[in-house]
Amino acid sequence: MNLGKIVGVNGNLLTVEFEKPIIQNEVGFAKLGEIQLKSEVIRIRSRHAELQVFEDTGGLKVGDQVEFTGSLLSVELGPGLLTQVFDGLQNPLPALAEECGFFLQRGKYIKPLPREAKWKFTPTVNEGDTVVAGDAVGQVPEGVFNHRIMVPFHLPGRMTVKSVEPEGEFTVEDTVAVVADGKGREYEVKLMQVWPVKIPIKCYAERLRPTEPLATSQRIVDTFFPVARGGTYCVPGPFGAGKTVLQQITSRHADVDIVIIAACGERAGEVVETLREFPELTDPKTGRSLMERTLIICNTSSMPVAAREASVYTAVTIAEYYRQMGLSILLLADSTSRWAQALREMSGRLEEIPGEEAFPAYLESVIAAFYERGGVVRLNDGSIGSVTIGGNVSPAGGNFEEPVTQGTLKVVGAFHGLSRARSDARRYPAIDPLESWSKYKSIVDEDELAIARRFLHDGNEVGQMMKVVGEEGTSIDDFLVYLKAEYLDSVYLQQNAFNDVDAATPVDRQKHVFGFIVRLLNTQLKFENKDDARSFFQKLTQATRDWNQMAFDSDEFKKQEEQLNHQIAEVTDYA
């Protein structure tokens, strides 16, 4: 046993004197009577190691023992992860609740994967086959997915399958295959394996460019500021602007196989909504409960701060694991700022030289390395898997010129900036259409998109001008540009999250409705005066909003569309 001795306690930072070799980022347990407090080595200086403790440190003394485990902070990977709710260190919270009641208990750790559950294993290799790390030796059904049982990711080089079990029922700890390396050393393959969270899983043939759009069903996103499968995006915004609601809608409707929600340092109440509602909701793609494709990592704001930092890594590691099965995974983190703050707290205790706003100087590279773990890959068997990462950012004072937002903007592929002005005006989702950007390809035609963007831009300029000169001082042509832009905003950019139909707009429908709107933008309209124009657009807006709430391609939908076209035809200038 490798033991060390505590020589200092400062908040959740321990200074520990050690004798035998230890590893950076290895896990240690501080002993407090019967209980053991999980910690991680974060700095080593001569004979002293500094450990961040994932629990409250009250009660520890100088001289108390720390046991080093020799392994890095890791997660268990195997069937039975989906539908679970873990804390940042992968403790299953419902199981903890069953044992400890209302309150979390420090030093209490429960195995993430159930040990008794049996899984029906079907082999996909034969004795004598050649495999490499990450290749499947078989599969088990997990909900709607074929969960691949893979050669452990850390095994080097080519392996030969020595033996493989026939079809049968196994627990996660049972060995289902044995593989051997060139030197004849043998390794067991079990249904589960363990992997360190801070090291990316890279058992794929090549990483590809994210080009295929990932439909979120939010019109302003898919059409104007799209996300790509395997891409990354961020959603900064001041408090109350709608980051969490937007993420919750996305987690329901996004066109992916699996959604991993990392509730990182935010309100516990918000997770509860997902927790209680998802089992009741059906996933339109599979017809099964939405929970079957969901996994929640929940380290909310009053839970230990160091585990908050671990939680995003736990989440992304599980995402990478499922990517190895050729699946498309969406990782949603709310909020990455809380994770950055956890880094800041620790950096402060380590007395490192601070950067801007006291964040550590390495903040940007840590953020970059995290988002780099997203990506679309071609696996060894040719199938394609992806991890898409969307991170909420909570900038201090709602000001985007702060280190976390800026560090994130440098590395992501799309920026959905929420604005206070839009959320105050209840223009949800409050993504600012003039500030936001995306480097990915839209689901609609680029030329048509350019037209819509120009209207948004010009309409805004006219609006600004009108504030000064009043409506009287504005020409009717300018006024029409303004009204058209407002119309586009009201009926397309804004989307009612609480209406069953409007809450999610599939790609086909977006293309159809967007086509309709662009035709209107391109149509020359004729009005006697501004009041007529305004009242026309008021009616058109109301009718289009009603249209948005009708089922796509229903008779009602088609009739409403005719009606809209008719309304427009009446004021079209054919000259």
Place this chain on the structure above:
Amino acid sequence: MHKVYHRIEQIAGNVIVVSAGGIIYGELAQVETGFSTSLAQVIRLEGNRVYLQVFAGGRGVSTDSKVRFLGRAMQIPFSENLLGRIFTGSGVPRDNGPVLSGNEISIGGPSVNPAKRIIPRNMVRTGIPMIDVFNTLVESQKLPIFSVAGEPYNELLARIALQAEVDIIILGGMGLKHDDYLYFRDYLEENGALSRSILYVHTAADPTVECTLVPDIALATAEQFALQDNRVLVLLTDMTNFADAMKEVAITMEQIPSNRGYPGDLYSQLASRYEKAVDFEGSGSITILAVTTMPGDDVTHPVPDNTGYITEGQFYLKNGRIEPFGSLSRLKQQVNGKTRDDHRIIMDTMIQLYASYRETLEKQSMGFRMSGWDEKLLKYGVRFENEMMALSVNIPLEEALDRGWKILADCFEPQETGIASKFTDKFWPDKA
């Protein structure tokens, strides 16, 4: 085994350092200052150097003051006898009642397992239309009143506490003016509510460190009562003083500040308190109403800013009224669909029209011509402000909804309000 030490190696601000062995992180000690004895807590261990935060402050501590370690962390007595009592920030009686002891509970305990939480479902009625109708308060909600200094926020807090249907009221006062402390005490007493209240009061004249203990003590007590099936309302005023006390402590510890001198863990510190709000399934609940004064009416100041990121909305108190814009109850939709059919309609419509009124006011001030519609809005806005927004209005939700319809009917035609005709048919009052 109470160890006693005499040699104090360092005194800086409220923090002293002694050389001692076998000391527990977080444990309490008694420090004799020139005038009295104060409690202190171990906040850092560094080899043999023990850092203690002295609750009464470092003033009066001498290099040979006696430090006696107690071998236990901060605890407070808990029992029904707390009801009707008043204590200081560190739990010493402030009234003339007896010192309580026995059944000690820890403060700052672990957080509730998120898997054990339930979706909030009960409205808390306050009799204030700006809350009940427009931003409904919900049992187990955590909500601050954002206010500029000088607004009647303590009066508002006291009034909500009195009118809310709760079993127990716990007041955590931080940096309270002595007058305000007496106001709370007398108001609760006059209205017969003191016997179901507990007051933990730190006044502006008391030691800074004690200010930082108030929320933890108040919430630990609340938690115990809630677990005994009581609906507890915790009032915390003023959380900006709490944050400032933490800032002061952090600076003496030479921590690197993040924003305007506040420590980098301000968010976590505030969150660990506010997240104590909870509804225990099958038992009681804790609802937290706090006051956060905003220096310079600046909502981006670190204290209101971090608070907004933590709480479930805020009431924005300005010019003696709860402003409809800037105020938000994020849990209102959990309850306002179950009150009365017209609740959401009145809520949405009246706010939209009030927003239009504000625009009209702006146009008027810029000298643009007022249309017939503008005139209607101007009439409406004044009535809305006087009959709904004024804090003097004190009526139940149903009466407020009826009043809403009345104001609308006096100012507009039904179709001008944008309300669907099936609702105006049902609710629009007959013109007398």
